[in-house]
Amino acid sequence: MNKLFIIGLPRTGTTSISVALLEHFKVSHTGYTKRAFELADVISDCPCFSDYQELDALFPESKFVYLQRSLQQWLPSIQMLLNKMIPSLNSESYVNPILRRSFSQTFDLNNVDSPLEDTHLTTCYQRHEQGVIDFFYGRNNILNIDINQAGSLSQLLTFLNVKHSGEEQFPHLNMGKLVDNWKDIKHIHKINPNTAGKEGRKFFDYCR
Numbered sequence: 001m002n003k004l005f006i007i008g009l010p011r012t013g014t015t016s017i018s019v020a021l022l023e024h025f026k027v028s029h030t031g032y033t034k035r036a037f038e039l040a041d042v043i044s045d046c047p048c049f050s051d052y053q054e055l056d057a058l059f060p061e062s063k064f065v066y067l068q069r070s071l072q073q074w075l076p077s078i079q080m081l082l083n084k085m086i087p088s089l090n091s092e093s094y095v096n097p098i099l100r101r102s103f104s105q106t107f108d109l110n111n112v113d114s115p116l117e118d119t120h121l122t123t124c125y126q127r128h129e130q131g132v133i134d135f136f137y138g139r140n141n142i143l144n145i146d147i148n149q150a151g152s153l154s155q156l157l158t159f160l161n162v163k164h165s166g167e168e169q170f171p172h173l174n175m176g177k178l179v180d181n182w183k184d185i186k187h188i189h190k191i192n193p194n195t196a197g198k199e200g201r202k203f204f205d206y207c208r
Contacts, residue, residue, distance in 0.1 A: 003037070003059045004160065006044030007052045008067025009106070009128055011077040013147040014045040015182050016170045017067065020153060024162050028191035029182045032098045034204055035197030047102040049128065053135060054206045064142040065156065066132050071122055073148075079116050082107065086115065098203055 004025070006014055018029040025041035037043060037059075048055060052064060082103075088095055089103060107124050109115050136142040143159045145152040147170045157164040194201060 003040070003055075003062040004042045005048045005052060005055055005059075005062060005064050006042065006067065007048045007064050007132060008069070009049050009074075009078070009125060010045060011074055011081055012067035012069040013170065014067065016147055016172060017065065017156070018042065018044045018182065019185055020156075020168075020170050022185070022187045022189045024157075024160070026189045026191050028193050030099070030193040031191075032096055032193050032203065033195055033197065033201045034199060035195045035201075036191055036193050037204075038197065039195060040191040047098050050102040050106045051206075052132070054204070056135075058204060058206075062141065063159065064136065065159075066129075066142060066144045068129075068144055068146045069148070070146075071125060074125065075118055075121055078121055082116055 004021075006017055008014055015029060018027050021027050021042050026039060027042040027044070028036045028040035029044050030046045031037050031040065031043040031048070056062065056064070085103065086109065089100055089109060104110055106128065107115055107121070112120055114120065132142075143156065145155055147153070151166075153168040153170050154164055154166050157168065
């Protein structure tokens with residue numbers, strides 16, 4: 001395996017899966033520099049959910065995990081997150097350009113008057129899911145899981161050829177109105193998404 005990219009949308013369990021994999025891999029929850037992608041074995045969330053096609057080309061033989069979540073659960077959760085983020089994304093103040101692009105592109109934030117409406121976000125979710133289905137059709141380097149389903153962590157570890165007991169369960173993080181449990185996690189395998197390298201904090205050339 002070259003890299004593992006978690007390409008489920010925000011609020012589908014990207015923090016929980018990132019924490020679960022820290023015991024086995026170097027993990028970056030979000031990645032905003034080339035160096036962070038070089039150092040991490042696993043990268044989740046932004047910009048992986050919007051850039052999986054480019055990352056597939058940059059890192060051949062990588063694996064991907066698409067996280068599913070029922071719309072009934074996902075909609076109020078993503079509405080809560082976007083309600084917190086949109087004022088900053090639309091402001092003149094500095095926001096990481098990779099994050100701004102990824103969210104604006106995925107949720108059409110610049111093209112709709114009411115980005116928090118159920119119908120709009122349902123369309124965004126379904127479009128993203130169908131895009132993943134179409135892109136990976138006939139390939140065996142992707143796993144679809146819902147982390148709330150029993151046995152989903154065992155499925156993941158099997159997919160990654162990691163030995164396990166079959167009784168592992170995902171931690172449930174960022175529940176309710178929490179959005180950033182990742183900051184509180186301390187682990188030797190945790191990678192800073194803004195890590196600088198020889199080129200500073202440059203991102204990949206496909207994103208200009």
